[in-house]
Amino acid sequence: MATEEYHEQRRAQIAEAVERLVAAGGLDGATVARTAAEAGVSVGLVQHYFASKDDMLRYAYTRVTARAMDRVDRRSREIEQHHGTIRQAVRDGLCERLPLDEDRRAHWRVSFAFAARAVDRPDLAAVRNETEAAIRARLAEGIGHGHECGEVPEDVDPQTSAVWLMAAVEGLGLHVCLGAVPAAAALETLERNVMAVFPGRCRQHD
Amino acid sequence: MATEEYHEQRRAQIAEAVERLVAAGGLDGATVARTAAEAGVSVGLVQHYFASKDDMLRYAYTRVTARAMDRVDRRSREIEQHHGTIRQAVRDGLCERLPLDEDRRAHWRVSFAFAARAVDRPDLAAVRNETEAAIRARLAEGIGHGHECGEVPEDVDPQTSAVWLMAAVEGLGLHVCLGAVPAAAALETLERNVMAVFPGRCRQHD
DNA sequence: CGGTTGACAATATGTCCATATTGAAACCAG
DNA sequence: CTGGTTTCAATATGGACATATTGTCAACCG
Numbered sequence: 001m002a003t004e005e006y007h008e009q010r011r012a013q014i015a016e017a018v019e020r021l022v023a024a025g026g027l028d029g030a031t032v033a034r035t036a037a038e039a040g041v042s043v044g045l046v047q048h049y050f051a052s053k054d055d056m057l058r059y060a061y062t063r064v065t066a067r068a069m070d071r072v073d074r075r076s077r078e079i080e081q082h083h084g085t086i087r088q089a090v091r092d093g094l095c096e097r098l099p100l101d102e103d104r105r106a107h108w109r110v111s112f113a114f115a116a117r118a119v120d121r122p123d124l125a126a127v128r129n130e131t132e133a134a135i136r137a138r139l140a141e142g143i144g145h146g147h148e149c150g151e152v153p154e155d156v157d158p159q160t161s162a163v164w165l166m167a168a169v170e171g172l173g174l175h176v177c178l179g180a181v182p183a184a185a186a187l188e189t190l191e192r193n194v195m196a197v198f199p200g201r202c203r204q205h206d
Numbered sequence: 207m208a209t210e211e212y213h214e215q216r217r218a219q220i221a222e223a224v225e226r227l228v229a230a231g232g233l234d235g236a237t238v239a240r241t242a243a244e245a246g247v248s249v250g251l252v253q254h255y256f257a258s259k260d261d262m263l264r265y266a267y268t269r270v271t272a273r274a275m276d277r278v279d280r281r282s283r284e285i286e287q288h289h290g291t292i293r294q295a296v297r298d299g300l301c302e303r304l305p306l307d308e309d310r311r312a313h314w315r316v317s318f319a320f321a322a323r324a325v326d327r328p329d330l331a332a333v334r335n336e337t338e339a340a341i342r343a344r345l346a347e348g349i350g351h352g353h354e355c356g357e358v359p360e361d362v363d364p365q366t367s368a369v370w371l372m373a374a375v376e377g378l379g380l381h382v383c384l385g386a387v388p389a390a391a392a393l394e395t396l397e398r399n400v401m402a403v404f405p406g407r408c409r410q411h412d
Numbered sequence: 413c414g415g416t417t418g419a420c421a422a423t424a425t426g427t428c429c430a431t432a433t434t435g436a437a438a439c440c441a442g
Numbered sequence: 443c444t445g446g447t448t449t450c451a452a453t454a455t456g457g458a459c460a461t462a463t464t465g466t467c468a469a470c471c472g
Contacts, residue, residue, distance in 0.1 A: 026326050028234075032429080033429075041450085041451095042450070042452075043430095043431090043453095044450055044452070045450055047430095047431075047432090048448095052430085052431085112322065115322075115380065115384070116318065116319065116321075117232070118384055119315060125384045133386065160394065163378075163387055163391060163392070163395050164378075164395045164399050167376075167378040167380075167381055167387075167392075167395075168370055168374035168377055169373075170373075170376070170377030170381070171372065171374055171375065171376030171378075172369075172373040174325075174373075174377075175338075175373055177325050178321070178331045178334060179331060180331075186369070189366050189373075193370050196402070237459065239458085247420090247421095248422075250421050251420055253420095254419065254420065258461085259459095
């Protein structure tokens, strides 16, 4: 039905306003009234599409996590199409999650603001964990393939390494955003440590 | 002067109340009124000791970071006194920062709640970065010593590794608190990766 | 011993917020 | 044309909050 699509657009419009406000001033900045104003609609319309503020935020968060997944997906597919190594795909996929430019920095801030609240809110944690688990599984899969083609030593456990890499990237992002670590240093650290997991050369490449 | 000491106690009393409230319900849970009630004092008294709510929170945060530093300090000093390896000191020092039991979990939640807000607030970021830099420097120093006594291979850069380890522990803590990674898995991952930095055996031990 | 000052309590003020309510268009069914 | 339903806007309500103001009481001091 076309009306359902229209509704979806409205919700997206509101969710985008939420993202902009969160990027600017954290989750506290996204009040219902301000969101309505930012989206150019009335408070009543927001209420019409979301039963409560929590609903609105949760919906916005699902969009944010979906975008994060898309970013990683697109990047690793690009590498695949250019016949790159798994190491390249992993490195670039993980780099995509670091706040290295203004665009990724904004996305990172939004994503992190939600993550911070998720510590106290199981429903938000569920939204996050689902996507995060998918990305981590993809990563572990990549490392497993690295075993087969010789990029990764056999004693590297895919699961454990995936957990470790995901956690480190998360922490690096925070440190960069807090100004505790320069972006360049974070990038270098990440590359060096991905290299540690993928020291070998793929047998199918020259 | 004894009165200054008295004042310090009052501030500590209030800061402790803030910590309890933040542990229970995030930074939003710590309103001035609730903090006063939790500390068993009046709102007026809180205002008397802190010029603003931000002041109060910043003070509480400095105490939290100081405790984090103390924990690491105490732990590594313990190892030192028992003539343990640097690897043991580093491992235990980093473990201390993971939310593995209720006590550390509470402390981690408080610390993280502040860190999340610090993303938008340079003054809180400064409080955090100072302590964090000190801990990271200590860690890098330990890795450097590992070079000398043979625990750490020469091609491991102390600075880069310290940044990486700190970031990974930060991320692991978040994943554990969100329920994305079981505490046991986080611990195993951490131990395995500390082992990767310190594969060698200290020449001064049997 | 009267007054000044520091340490607090109680209350007042005004802002901001989530949500409920009311109502008005537009659209559709009969 | 009519009555109902969907979709939205405007406003009302009530609570929570940070902070200012005022009041109180004791100690210290000249």
